[in-house]
Amino acid sequence: MKRLIMCEGPNELEIMKILLEYDLLIFDNNELIGLTPYHARQMSNSQVRTELNIYPGHDVLIMRIGDVQSENLKIPKEYSDRIIGVKKYCTKPELEMLLIISEGLVSQYEKTKSKLSPKSFAKMNIKYGKMKYDNSTQFYKDYYGTRPDVLVDAIREYKKLKGGHKKGELYLADLLKE
Numbered sequence: 001m002k003r004l005i006m007c008e009g010p011n012e013l014e015i016m017k018i019l020l021e022y023d024l025l026i027f028d029n030n031e032l033i034g035l036t037p038y039h040a041r042q043m044s045n046s047q048v049r050t051e052l053n054i055y056p057g058h059d060v061l062i063m064r065i066g067d068v069q070s071e072n073l074k075i076p077k078e079y080s081d082r083i084i085g086v087k088k089y090c091t092k093p094e095l096e097m098l099l100i101i102s103e104g105l106v107s108q109y110e111k112t113k114s115k116l117s118p119k120s121f122a123k124m125n126i127k128y129g130k131m132k133y134d135n136s137t138q139f140y141k142d143y144y145g146t147r148p149d150v151l152v153d154a155i156r157e158y159k160k161l162k163g164g165h166k167k168g169e170l171y172l173a174d175l176l177k178e
Contacts, residue, residue, distance in 0.1 A: 001031070001059045001060075001061055001084065002031060002032065002033050002055060002057060002059060002060050002061070003027060003031050003032050003033065003060070003061050003062075003063055004032070004033040004038070004048065004051075004052070004060050004061070004062045004063065005032060005037035005038065005063045005065060006037075006038055006040045006041065006043075006045075006048065006062060006063070006064050006065070006073075007037055007038065007039050007040070007064075007065045007066060008041060008064070008065060008066025008067065009039065009066065009095075010039050010137045011095050011135070011137055011140050012039075012065045012066055012091065012095060013037055013038070013039045013137075014137045014140045014141055015065075015095070015098075015140060015144070015151065015172075016037040016065060017036075017037065018140075018141075018144050018145055018148055018151060019148070019151070019152075019175070019176075020037070021148075022148040023177075024148060024152055024176055024177055025175050025176065025177065026175055026176070026177055027175075033048075033051045033052060033055055033060060034047070034051035034054075034055075037065075041066075041071065042071075042073065042074055043073065043074065043075060043076055043079065044074075052079055052082070057082070058081060058082045058084075059082075059084055060079075060082050060083050060084060061083075061084055061085050061086075061087065062075075062083060062085070062086040062087070063086075063087050063089060063175075064086065064087070064088050064089065065089045065091070065172070066089075066090070066091060067090060067091045067092050067093060067094050067095060073086055087170060088168060088169045088170060089169075089170050089171065089172055089174065089175060090169045090170070090171065091158075091172065092162075093117070093118055094117060094118040094119050095118075096117075096118035096119045096121070096122040096133075096135075097118050097158055098151065098154040098155065098158060099122050099126050099133065099143065099154075100118060100121065100122060100125075100126070101153075101154040101157045101158055101161070102143075102144075102150050102151075102153070102154045103125070103126055105121075105125060105126070106161065108125070109121050119135060122135075123135070128142055128143045129142070152176060155171075155172045155173050155176060156173050156176070158171065158172070158173070159171040159172075159173040159174075
């Protein structure tokens with residue numbers, strides 16, 4: 001089986017790259033179509049299509065990573081017999097919750113969550129070094145890139161805090177090695 005990882009945005013992609021780089025997932029790059037995850041919401045992405053066209057197998061599991069999972073994945077006819085399933089790994093309400101958890105600001109955020117999104121809260125309250133959170137991929141890279149243990153701890157804590165997603169939606173924690 002090969003896996004096709006499709007990340008909703010560049011920040012989700014960066015998180016997946018860090019986890020892969022430090023061999024923290026239940027699979028490695030060799031199990032991925034094209035040996036890498038992709039920033040792609042739909043299979044219309046040309047790079048994804050190219051890699052699927054190169055791969056000869058009929059055993060592709062699509063893994064979607066992101067906070068918006070309501071959008072249906074449209075699988076083109078030419079790939080439908082090659083896809084064995086689609087799994088959703090959610091980061092609801094937003095990926096910034098991992099930063100809020102890492103900073104120990106969950107209880108502070110809970111007091112303001114009716115007025116502020118996790119993104120807005122993070123922009124107001126999170127800094128790393130001299131850099132304030134700015135929703136950039138570089139921030140995630142700087143924050144977690146050399147501290148994958150902090151990332152893993154946040155991912156695991158997020159699952160504990162969240163309780164449950166909708167049916168069929170999994171957590172990033174479900175992809176981590178024990």
